[in-house]
Amino acid sequence: MIAPPAEMKLAAQMPPPERKRRNWAPWLMTAPATLALIGILYPFAIAVYYSFTNYRIVKAEYSFVGLRNYISMFANPSFWNAMGNTLMFAVIALVVELTLGFLIALLLSRQVKGVGIMRALLLLPLMLPPVVSGMMWKTMLAPSSGPVNAIFGLGTFAWLSVPWAARAAVLFIEIWSSTPFVALVLLSGLQSLPKEPFEAAEVDGARFWFVLWNLMLPMLQPFIIIVLLFRVVDVIKLFDIIFATTVGGPMNVTTTIPIMVYKEVFQFYNLGSAIAKVLMLWLINYVICFWLASKWRKSGAQIG
Amino acid sequence: MKKRAYLLMAMTLILSTVLMTAGVAFAEEGKGDFNWRQFEGEKITVFLTEVPMSVGIRENLQQFLDLTGIDVEYLVVAEAQYWDKLNVDLASGAGEYDVFMSGASFCWGWSDAGWIEPLDQFIEDPKLTPAEWDFADFYPWAIAAQRWDGTPGPAGLGKGSLWSLPVNTETSLLTYRKDLFDKWGLKVPQTWAEWADTAKMIKEKGGGEYYSVLQRGALDITSIQAGYISALFSYGGKDFNEDLTPAMNSPKSVEFTKLYIDTIRETGSPDWASMMWYDVQQGMPTGKYVMVVDGDNFIPTYENAESSQVAGKLGYAPIPAGPEGARISNIWTWGLSMNSKAKNKGAAWLFMVWASGKDTMTAFSGVGSWPTRTSVWNSDKLVELTSKYGDGEFRKVLEGNYTERARWLPAPMVDLPGVWNLWIKGLHNYYYQQMDAQAAMDQVAQEVTTLLTDSGTMEAFKAAQQK
Numbered sequence: 205m206i207a208p209p210a211e212m213k214l215a216a217q218m219p220p221p222e223r224k225r226r227n228w229a230p231w232l233m234t235a236p237a238t239l240a241l242i243g244i245l246y247p248f249a250i251a252v253y254y255s256f257t258n259y260r261i262v263k264a265e266y267s268f269v270g271l272r273n274y275i276s277m278f279a280n281p282s283f284w285n286a287m288g289n290t291l292m293f294a295v296i297a298l299v300v301e302l303t304l305g306f307l308i309a310l311l312l313s314r315q316v317k318g319v320g321i322m323r324a325l326l327l328l329p330l331m332l333p334p335v336v337s338g339m340m341w342k343t344m345l346a347p348s349s350g351p352v353n354a355i356f357g358l359g360t361f362a363w364l365s366v367p368w369a370a371r372a373a374v375l376f377i378e379i380w381s382s383t384p385f386v387a388l389v390l391l392s393g394l395q396s397l398p399k400e401p402f403e404a405a406e407v408d409g410a411r412f413w414f415v416l417w418n419l420m421l422p423m424l425q426p427f428i429i430i431v432l433l434f435r436v437v438d439v440i441k442l443f444d445i446i447f448a449t450t451v452g453g454p455m456n457v458t459t460t461i462p463i464m465v466y467k468e469v470f471q472f473y474n475l476g477s478a479i480a481k482v483l484m485l486w487l488i489n490y491v492i493c494f495w496l497a498s499k500w501r502k503s504g505a506q507i508g
Numbered sequence: 509m510k511k512r513a514y515l516l517m518a519m520t521l522i523l524s525t526v527l528m529t530a531g532v533a534f535a536e537e538g539k540g541d542f543n544w545r546q547f548e549g550e551k552i553t554v555f556l557t558e559v560p561m562s563v564g565i566r567e568n569l570q571q572f573l574d575l576t577g578i579d580v581e582y583l584v585v586a587e588a589q590y591w592d593k594l595n596v597d598l599a600s601g602a603g604e605y606d607v608f609m610s611g612a613s614f615c616w617g618w619s620d621a622g623w624i625e626p627l628d629q630f631i632e633d634p635k636l637t638p639a640e641w642d643f644a645d646f647y648p649w650a651i652a653a654q655r656w657d658g659t660p661g662p663a664g665l666g667k668g669s670l671w672s673l674p675v676n677t678e679t680s681l682l683t684y685r686k687d688l689f690d691k692w693g694l695k696v697p698q699t700w701a702e703w704a705d706t707a708k709m710i711k712e713k714g715g716g717e718y719y720s721v722l723q724r725g726a727l728d729i730t731s732i733q734a735g736y737i738s739a740l741f742s743y744g745g746k747d748f749n750e751d752l753t754p755a756m757n758s759p760k761s762v763e764f765t766k767l768y769i770d771t772i773r774e775t776g777s778p779d780w781a782s783m784m785w786y787d788v789q790q791g792m793p794t795g796k797y798v799m800v801v802d803g804d805n806f807i808p809t810y811e812n813a814e815s816s817q818v819a820g821k822l823g824y825a826p827i828p829a830g831p832e833g834a835r836i837s838n839i840w841t842w843g844l845s846m847n848s849k850a851k852n853k854g855a856a857w858l859f860m861v862w863a864s865g866k867d868t869m870t871a872f873s874g875v876g877s878w879p880t881r882t883s884v885w886n887s888d889k890l891v892e893l894t895s896k897y898g899d900g901e902f903r904k905v906l907e908g909n910y911t912e913r914a915r916w917l918p919a920p921m922v923d924l925p926g927v928w929n930l931w932i933k934g935l936h937n938y939y940y941q942q943m944d945a946q947a948a949m950d951q952v953a954q955e956v957t958t959l960l961t962d963s964g965t966m967e968a969f970k971a972a973q974q975k
Contacts, residue, residue: 261599362778453727454781471925
C-alpha cells in the first residue's frame with residue numbers, strides 16, 4: 205500500500221473550513237434607498253427616451269426621431285432667449301440673495317434690541333407659496349390701484365408691462381421670497397463658528413474687513429456652498445412667480461425654460477421636445493451642483 | 509232578487525275599484541318609469557374646478573345621492589391647475605376621474621386622442637335618459653359648440669359626435685360706465701370705429717383719472733378667447749379660411765387688429781400686456797376703467813355693492829358691430845364630459861343628466877353661472893336675477909346674444925391652444941411696436957402654418973377633404 209503524501213495527511217488533520225457566510229446587512233440597509241433610486245431613475249430614463257421621439261400627449265402613437273428635437277431646439281431663437289433669461293435670473297438672484305442674506309445674518313447674529321422680532325419677521329416671506337407671493341406683488345404693483353406706485357409717487361408706471369421693469373419685478377419678488385432662507389442658513393453658520401479665532405484677532409487689533417475676508421468668510425464657506433446648492437436648483441427652475449405675474453411676457457422677456465416647457469406641454473402638447481429642453485436645464489444644474497459639491501468637500505476638509 | 513242586486517252592485521264596485529287602481533298604477537308607471545336607482549351602490553369620481561357651476565353642483569349634490577343611491581367622490585381645484593392636472597390624468601390613462609368639467613376647445617384634443625366618450629349613445633337610450641330631461645331645451649349654439657366630427661377647421665364644427673354636455677355659458681357684451689357717459693354726454697358706441705373714437709373722447713374728458721378701455725392682454729391663450737375674437741369676427745376678420753389657411757393676416761383681420769391695439773395702447777391701462785381674465789374681472793370694480801368688452805359672467809362681480817366702486821353705475825350694450833353691421837359673440841361653455849376609461853359609465857351618465865337637468869340647472873344658475881337651457885333662462889329665478897342689472901338692459905342684451913349673436917367662433921382643431929399662443933405673441937409684437945400690424949400677423953400666420961404642418965393637422969385635414 206502506498207502511503208498518502210504528507211500534504212494530504214496534514215489536510216486530513218485540519219478541521220474542515222467553515223463556509224463563508226454572506227453578510228446581507230449592508231444590502232438590506234441600502235435597499236430602501238436603492239428602491240427610491242430606481243423609482244427616480246426609471247422615469248428619468250423614460251423621459252430621456254421620450255426626448256428622442258415625437259411624443260405628443262394627445263396622441264397615443266409616437267416614433268423615434270433621433271436628435272431632431274435637440275437640433276431644432278438649438279436652432280430655435282426662442283430657446284436661446286428663454287435660456288438667456290433663465291441664466292440671467294439665476295445669476296443676479298443668487299448674487300443679490302447671497303449678499304443680502306449674509307448682511308441680514310450678520311445683523312441678526314448681534315445681540316441687539318429687537319433681534320427676536322426681526323427673526324420672526326424674516327420668516328414671513330418663507331411662509332408664502334411662491335405663486336401666492338407672485339399674485340400678492342402683482343396686486344401691489346398695479347399701475348393705478350397698487351400701493352407701491354402710490355407710496356413712491358410713481359404715477360401709473362406699469363411694472364409688469366414695461367419689459368425691463370417686468371424683469372426687475374420678477375427678480376425682486378424672487379429675491380424677496382428667498383433671501384430669508386439664505387439668511388437663516390448663514391445665521392446658523394455664523395452662530396456655529398468658534399469664537400477663539402475672532403477673539404484672538406480682536407486682541408491683535410485686526411480690522412473688521414480683515415476679519416471678514418480672512419476669517420469669517422473662509423470659515424463660513426461650507427454654509428455658503430450649501431446655500432448655493434439649494435438656491436441654484438431652485439432659481440434655475442423659476443416658474444411660479446413668473447406664471448402668477450407676467451406669464452412669460454411682455455414679449456417673452458420673462459420667459460424662462462420652465463415657462464417655455466410648460467407651454468410646450470400644455471398648449472402645444474409636444475412632450476418629446478419639451479423634455480429635451482428640460483434635460484438641457486438638468487445638465488446645467490448637474491454640472492454646477494457637481495462642482496459646488498466638490499468645493500464643499502474640499503472646504504470641509506480644509507476647515508477640519 | 510234584492511240579494512242578487514246587492515251582490516251585483518258589490519261585484520261591480522270591487523271590479524271598478526280594481527280596474528281604477530290598475531289604471532292609475534299603469535298611468536303612474538308610464539309617467540315615472542325612468543329608474544334613477546338602476547346604478548345604486550356604484551361609485552363615481554367627479555373632477556371640478558372652482559367656478560360658480562361647480563359650487564352649485566356641490567351644494568345640491570345630496571339631492572343626487574338621495575335620488576340615485578350612487579356614491580360620488582369629488583375633487584375641486586383652482587382653474588390654473590385644473591386643466592394641467594386633468595390633461596396629465598387623461599394622457600396617462602389612469603382614469604382617475606369618471607366625469608369632469610370640460611369646454612369645447614379642450615374636448616377637441618381629448619376626442620382626437622380617444623380620451624372622452626361620445627355622448628349621443630346615452631342621450632338616445634331611453635333607459636339611461638328620462639324623457640323629461642328634454643335635449644331640445646338646450647340652446648342649439650351651445651350644443652353645436654360641443655359637436656365635432658374630427659375634421660380640423662371651420663367645416664367640422666357642429667357636426668359629428670357630442671363630446672360635452674354644456675351646463676353653463678358665457679357670451680361677450682359691452683359694459684360701460686353709464687354715469688360717466690351721461691356726465692360727458694357720450695353715446696354708446698354702436699360700431700368698433702365708434703368704440704375707438706369714444707375711447708379717445710373719454711381720454712380727453714377724463715383728465716387722466718380714467719382708462720378708456722379694459723381688455724385682456726397677458727401672454728396667455730385666454731387673452732384671445734372672449735373680447736378679441738368676438739370683435740374680430742364682428743369686424744369681418746377670422747382665424748382660418750375654409751381650406752385651413754390662416755386668416756388672422758387677412759386685410760380685414762389686420763385692419764381690426766390695428767384699430768383694437770392702437771386704441772388700447774393710446775387709451776387703455778399701460779399694464780394691458782399682463783392683464784389676465786381675472787385682472788379684468790377685478791379691474792372694472794376699481795372704478796378706473798370706463799368700457800370693457802368681455803364675458804357676461806363678470807357682471808355680478810362688477811355689480812357687487814359690497815366690494816365694487818361701480819355697482820349700480822353700469823350700462824350694458826351688445827358688442828359693437830363691424831363695418832358690415834355684424835355683431836357676433838364668441839361663447840365659452842362649461843360642461844361635463846365622460847372619461848372613456850370610466851368604469852361605471854351608466855352611473856357617470858346619470859350624474860351628468862342630473863347636473864344638466866332643468867331643476868338642477870335652475871337651482872345653481874346663480875350668480876355668474878348663466879344656463880344653457882331656454883326654459884331655465886326664462887324661469888322666474890333667472891328673470892328676477894338678471895333683470896336687476898342695468899335696469900333690465902343686461903337681460904335684454906343677453907337675450908339678444910342667445911337668439912341672434914352667440915356662436916362658437918374659433919375653428920376646431922387639436923392645435924387651438926398652440927395657435928392662440930402664437931397669436932397673442934403677435935399682438936404683443938404689434939403693441940410694443942416691434943413690427944407693424946401686417947408684419948406681426950404675417951409672422952403669426954407663418955408660424956401657425958408650420959405648427960399645423962408639423963403636428964399633422966394639415967395632413968389630417970387634407971385626408972378628410974379627400975373622403
